Amino acid sequence: MNSHELLQLAAKACDDKRAEELVALDMRELSLIADYFLICHGTNERQVDAISKGIKDAVEEQGIEVKKIEGKDEARWVLVDLDDVVVHIFHKEERSYYNLEKLWGDADQVALTV
Template sequence: MDTKEKLEKIVKALDSKKAEDIEVLGIRDLTVLSDYFVIANGTSTTHTRTLADEVEYQLSQSGIEPSGKEGHNGSNWIVLDYSDIIVHVFYKETREFYQLERLWADGEHLDVEELLK
């Protein structure tokens, strides 16, 4: 599965569980960390955990497991590291506090609607 297919699967998984404000940022020209950030938020810590679980489940169905996972216990900010894509699932207020989109504003903003087709 290539990176674009993974992005589509991640965005669709988040959308299927009613994630809010899904954003995809291309960051390959800005850092060696990853090629893309996918950022979304849930409306509660339970919703946040559910969103991260769904992404992990959908990718595992294709044989793709995260190389790293952080924050699952607190559920305010869960990070799933798929090497070329890092998924950030926030609780709404936590996302507003950290404002990753502002920190990575120079990244390329991908059209989420295109990925949902």
């Protein structure tokens, strides 16, 4: 599975858990960290946790290893590292504070098929 297909799989998993305002950023020309960032938010900690678990389950069903999940205990900003795709799942309040879309404003947005 290539990184774009992985991005779409993660986005579908987010959508299945009713994540809000999904935004995908193409990071290939800007960062060595990942090919894509996927950013979304949930309205409460329980939903943020459910979104991260949904991503983990979806990618593992495809035989893909989750490299790391950070922030799960607080569930205010959870980072799911899928190697070529990094998913940022925010609590709604934290998303507007950190504003990653503005921080990485030079990145092109990628169309999602969810």
